[in-house]
Amino acid sequence: MLIDHAAAARQNKQKHTLVALVENKPGVLNRVASLFRRRNYNIDSLAVGTTDDPAVSRMTIVVDASKTSAALVESNLYKLVNVIDVQDLTNVPAVIREMALIKVRTNDAQQRGEIKQIADMYKSDVVDLSKDSIILEVTGDETKIDAMLNVLSEYGIMEVVRTGRIAMGRGATRMAQKHEATEVSVVPFDNAVVGQNGHGRHT
Amino acid sequence: MKLTGAQILWESLIQQGVEVVFGYPGGAILPTYDALYDYRDRVHHVLVRHEENAALAADGYARASGKVGVCMATSGPGATNLVTGLANAMMDSSPVVAITGQVASHLVGSDAFQETDVTGVTLPVTKHNYLVMSVNEIAQVVAEAFYIARSGRPGPVLIDICKDAQQKSTEYTPVTSVRLRGYRAIKPMRRQDMPALLRAAAELIDNAKRPIILAGQGIKHGKAHEELCEFVNKTGIPVATTLLGIGVISEDHPLNLRMMGMHGEAYVNQAIANADLLIALGMRFDDRVTGNLSQYAKNARVIHVDIDAAEINKNVPADVGIVGSVKDVLRDLIPLVAKRTHDNWMAQINEWRMDTQMHDVMNQPLPDNLLLAPQVIRAIWEATGGNCTITTDVGQHQMWETQYFQHTRRNQLLTSGGLGTMGFAVPAAIGARFARPNEEIWAIAGDGGFQMSIPELATIRQEGLNIKMAIINNNYLGMVRQWQELMHDRRYSATQMWTPDFQKLAEAYGILGLRATTLDETREIIAKARAHDGPVVCEFVVENETNVFPMVMPGKALNEMVRRQPAALGTGFETVK
Incomplete structure (x- = not known):
């Protein structure tokens, strides 16, 4: 179960191919590029294009994993609100x-x-x-x-x-299916829940 | 019903539970302020004196209330002035929504008067941001912004609204749900992984001989105070907190060792350095917490629980990394771990603790005519019985606050951690005042940071806010001076500070001003300030070259601290390994 960090480091000394599905909105490429610059990530290449869904673009990103942790790039891309899904295709048939x-x-x-x-x-x-x-x-x-x-x-x-x-994974897999957006209720704002955050004495 | 964009904005904010907005009007946000006139009974607007303080006050409000703080500014300079406050909220994961006016949509990109690419400027210092060019987007975007700001790992979200979008009208239907294709509050882990990870964590915990919990602000955000306490009581494992983790477990809990890191007490850092297991809960291994990473807790396995997947393996590799809310993870973990005590380990830690106390400046004979900042902090703690909310600036006084104030209330310390923003204490106290109307609030700042906040005395006066302000005046930018003393051969470059007569200054604002130069006077003016029903500025004139010890020098290992010599006042110090 425990990570063998030495083995993980050896495995990481390669080019990782990440594929990101992003919302086709103004400024999204800027957000991705800004993330790489800000986090000082080493990117070999970045290819962007449209997909079968006009609302979605697809990016293929090549990360030099000897300098940058591909898993961290993946996690940080995932955090961007306009990024629908990220996959690392490095160790899967593609x-x-x-x-x-x-x-x-x-x-x-x-x-x-x-x-x-x-x-x-x-x-x-x-x-x-x-x-x-x-x-x-x-x-x-x-x-x-x-x-x-x-x-x-x-x-x-x-x-x-x-x-x-x-890049594209082989076989009948498809990205982003698991990411059909779920609807989240945003009101009424639950002040009772906030109340638990109270600042009283510790119990 | 047809409403203007500005009206829709206020309706949407009210729907989100917004009661107070900190802001500053201007040309591009004027339609929104015009609409505010009709909403002024439902939303209280606090006119700050500088937009940076609007963002910091919203941050302070968010920290104190657990709700989203809202700030507002006009385009161009108004918006760029928010940036420091947004960066502060970003670093400390504070839920803030900032609303800025933008030039009319047909002028965007034309270098129009007071036009700045605000979404571009704030991109790296916000969790997300929006440029709204159409009135039809406003209701939806506000709902999304609040949801993003407060869910998962919280953070600031900026909404830049073009002037014509505020002015035009459209049919308004309240937005009750959002559907974000690319946003998940928590990155889902593969379902099959979780039981195995929890079992692995429990096994490490049960077999550890020298374990330590590193508790961070995630516990506060996740409202996991009770789960943490239960976990600590069951496993008998001592806790060290990060700066922002102060207050997630009471500091009179026998297993709470208190703050770790660069200015953590020596025994806390020694415990971490010698631990065989770190259980990091809702914290991110900031460099101020770890010291030199290659030397950090060398013999320890690491369990890291965080709601942000990007924090796992960022600075310290985790043997077991769990992405999730600390509350949920602890709930699942508690039944899996054995009930234990760690008598030998605690005996060792207590030995270090005794040694630490020998070095404590407060345990040394102090001359009567000299006032030390730690005495001031201690005096505030004694006078209030610890029953107050504290906000601090950044620097020496902030670290002394963590060392000499015993925090027994939840989330009672509001301080700028990650960004280290001077000028935070006063605006944060303004925000906290609205979040905690019945709480005694002390804003503690140095003479440097307070001078960044002076304009807000007018806000405090105008709003009639009962805030006690304590200025720890050593006529230096104390922490920078300390670095210059220890690392730059006492070449005090640009750190000496002339300060105004703070009493007169306070009086000019119609605020009670008090001054103390001795411990007796300190106690006296604190009592006077507490008895006064209104804002007070207390200046404490302290010994000006006292250092904060211990100190982990940059690049050094956590347990390689510079410490005060036992029983030696003044500048005597030694490096202890």
Whole structure:
């Protein structure tokens, strides 16, 4: 039952992938970002987008757990009023992907052919072609994208944009179902309960 | 029925049980103050002299009543002046709702006159905040704000309301329930975990030889005073309290060792340092409580119970971490633990306690012509029989209050803990005055902090508030001076303080002013102040270089204290390990 702190620390020396469902309201991204800054949390990436529910956005956050406790990030995110649910997908079966657009400098036909070959090997698409450049679109985990960038670097990379990690648990699980909001009565305010807080002598 | 946004605001506040609001009007909140004119029989508005004190008074009211305190200010400078008070409420988990006016919604973002991004500014110092741009949101937002402020781990919530939202009208239906998708007062634990955690805790408790309970403010918020007492009586485990935990168990309880931490009595810190089990209840292992974390209670297992999941494993790793209300957890835990006593452990603690008393300045021969701050605190305690509410500022006098006032009433000390806000005592006493109308209230401040609160003498006078104010005047920012003495070779940089004639100052406000320079005079003016039916300012001119001992120096272990030499007055001190 007791936590083995040494083992916990060893286990934590990795990147944690947290997924947060948040209310799609103005300022929510600011609240999340402000939390990370204020608590001095080390975040590798943060990806935000809409979901099937227009009132809900989904964030994927990668935490460097060697510097920051992922459990504390999770608990603090959970405390934000606009955060509906948080899950740590690190140790559960999950699909984890990142997308990148890579612009490579090229102006001769032979080079273009080589780059196209490389792109095919990485199952990536050519999405733009100009006289002096080519843009490739690639999807995969970070190591795949890193590897492709490494290969392409000798041709001269002009620009790179990466989405940061996005993730989803495998199987028929669904986040936030347990978080259907419960209705809480707020009035009449129960002064009798407050009375128990009285300041009389200890009994 | 159609009402304006401002009217809806007051209706909603009244529905939440609000009886008093501390505030200061201005342009962007003007419609709300105009509507107040018609609600003035149902809500009492206290006009403070600076918005910071509105927030601090609301905080004091919240601490004293257990209800939500409300403060109000206009946009821009009015709202930014609230920030210190909100930060204070945030650090000490005080349920406060702040209402600010904002420029009209079509002007938001245009750098309009007195426009400030108040929700942006207050984001890190509130539990949550709202920018209300439409009259239709007001009733709902007020209900949500009060619920968030007082549920779970309480905290301040700010509602910034655009001027046009206050002015426009809409159909008003009282909001009786809220539905917050993303808010749970307590992060639910997996149901199957709880019995196992409780059993693990009980096992640690039953097997401990040198256990100690660390009791914090969570017990007060969770109204778990009786459960704590029952738990202590059954397990025979001694209790140390945090600063804000003072008053969760009576200080005349034989197992209450009293306050721990940087200026906790030596034997309390020695007990913690030598414990084999810490049972932390509703406290958050603040650095002022732990000293150097790597040296903290090295041989102790830790049970940590807190309503805020983010506190578990934040500073001190917990062997058993339980997220929940202390009251519920203790109720479940009490039947699982054995009835015991800890005679050997208490004998050891009592030995340390005897040693501590040898070092106590009050047990040393004191010259007649010298008044010491601890004597003043003791004199207030003796005169009142401990039957009063105390508010304090921050610094030496605050620590002496914890050491020399015996707190036997629940929640009788209201003090700024986490933020350490100077200028808290007087506004907090104003708030407490409304929460506890029949209680004797003493606001104890140093000469530094009191000078931050002087404008509120006008509020006290205007409202006719019976508050006894005690100024412990050593003509220094005493605690900073003490640090300079101990850590900066007595280079007293910017800590010497000229003070006004406080008697005359009080008189200028139509308040009785008294002054004492000896112990006899001290007792005399305290009696006079207590007999006076109205506010009183008492100035106590004390020896100006007395230090608060013991002291855990920053970065040092909790039991590595700087202590006064036994039987040596003045600046003699020693490091004892």
